[in-house]
Amino acid sequence: MARSTNTQFAVAVHVLTYLGGAEGRVVSSDELSASTNVNPVYVRRVLGPLRGAGLVRSRPGAHGGWELAADAGDITLERVWQLLQGDDPVLGLHGPAPECPVGRNIQSMLTDLDRRVAAAVSAELRRFTVRDVLHGLPVPEHGLTAPPRDGG
Amino acid sequence: MARSTNTQFAVAVHVLTYLGGAEGRVVSSDELSASTNVNPVYVRRVLGPLRGAGLVRSRPGAHGGWELAADAGDITLERVWQLLQGDDPVLGLHGPAPECPVGRNIQSMLTDLDRRVAAAVSAELRRFTVRDVLHGLPVPEHGLTAPPRDGG
DNA sequence: GTCATTCGTAACCACGGCGATTACAGATCG
DNA sequence: CGATCTGTAATCGCCGTGGTTACGAATGAC
Numbered sequence: 615m616a617r618s619t620n621t622q623f624a625v626a627v628h629v630l631t632y633l634g635g636a637e638g639r640v641v642s643s644d645e646l647s648a649s650t651n652v653n654p655v656y657v658r659r660v661l662g663p664l665r666g667a668g669l670v671r672s673r674p675g676a677h678g679g680w681e682l683a684a685d686a687g688d689i690t691l692e693r694v695w696q697l698l699q700g701d702d703p704v705l706g707l708h709g710p711a712p713e714c715p716v717g718r719n720i721q722s723m724l725t726d727l728d729r730r731v732a733a734a735v736s737a738e739l740r741r742f743t744v745r746d747v748l749h750g751l752p753v754p755e756h757g758l759t760a761p762p763r764d765g766g
Numbered sequence: 767m768a769r770s771t772n773t774q775f776a777v778a779v780h781v782l783t784y785l786g787g788a789e790g791r792v793v794s795s796d797e798l799s800a801s802t803n804v805n806p807v808y809v810r811r812v813l814g815p816l817r818g819a820g821l822v823r824s825r826p827g828a829h830g831g832w833e834l835a836a837d838a839g840d841i842t843l844e845r846v847w848q849l850l851q852g853d854d855p856v857l858g859l860h861g862p863a864p865e866c867p868v869g870r871n872i873q874s875m876l877t878d879l880d881r882r883v884a885a886a887v888s889a890e891l892r893r894f895t896v897r898d899v900l901h902g903l904p905v906p907e908h909g910l911t912a913p914p915r916d917g918g
Numbered sequence: 919g920t921c922a923t924t925c926g927t928a929a930c931c932a933c934g935g936c937g938a939t940t941a942c943a944g945a946t947c948g
Numbered sequence: 949c950g951a952t953c954t955g956t957a958a959t960c961g962c963c964g965t966g967g968t969t970a971c972g973a974a975t976g977a978c
Contacts, residue, residue: 827975
């Protein structure tokens with residue numbers, strides 16, 4: 615499934631926010647490493663997909679480093695999540711006995727359920743951008759109060 | 767954080783659904799193991815917290831086994847999730863440099879964000895019960911379409 | 919009472935993911 | 949040229965997950 619002890623998303627959001635606060639200054643992965651407290655190599659590894667998606671730019675060589683390639687207000691956390699977690703299951707699935715029809719049916723239900731939960735996570739993350747993290751998350755209007763169940 | 771390759775939730779839902787379809791019959795962990803394709807010891811380990819919460823009953827000895835202790839329509843998947851995943855972070859957090867004020871601020875933002883996402887997951891899972899998994903998940907009314915962002 | 923069955927739980931092991939670390943090639947600037 | 953910084957591969961240790969074994973206790977059949 616997606617993560618457990620996977621810190622890529624947290625590191626990515628941290629770095630993006632840091633860059634958003636650096637106002638165009640080019641920041642080395644060493645400096646980013648100092649703030650995130652993770653290895654500079656790991657920082658570059660995490661930032662790779664973000665660069666591929668055009669969220670950040672990097673420049674090698676002396677006085678090189680990283681900077682945002684888009685407005686902080688245009689980078690949703692959903693985008694970051696999707697780039698780093700891809701389509702990994704959120705809930706975690708198992709591999710039921712294929713010869714058991716009951717098991718196979720439950721498996722397809724769980725897969726469907728996972729899709730819905732992943733969509734809920736995406737929807738929540740879509741509400742926030744790097745700018746929000748930088749300036750403080752907006753007060754929640756929904757998301758902490760839950761709708762009633764369907765099947766009740 | 768919560769899980770990555772953690773299958774406890776999936777196994778639990780599988781077993782609860784299986785028991786819900788067994789209509790009061792007492793089912794051994796060996797039989798549950800055969801359907802879920804995981805070890806019977808692991809089945810019992812996963813079921814432990816559910817028994818503690820009164821969702822299932824177990825009886826040792828000959829002809830012993832497991833049965834539901836509540837109506838399948840009263841067991842929400844949110845309850846199962848909370849019992850097994852507890853308050854583990856959903857997004858996965860890192861440990862930023864404590865001496866960096868920027869880092870500490872971002873950390874608190876990420877913790878807040880994780881709470882919201884966890885609430886969104888809970889809200890989605892609250893819509894479904896074991897009965898829903900048994901009879902088929904209801905058609906989604908919301909959850910696959912996302913609300914607009916706050917901070918835009 | 920005796921024995922087979924099943925849960926309860928602890929102990930130990932193997933596998934795999936995560937992130938640190940090292941190493942080295944390529945790019946860039948003074 | 950030399951210093952700096954990215955890009956990337958290779959390797960390592962740690963830890964969570966789940967499998968496996970083992971043994972005690974509870975229950976029912978006989």
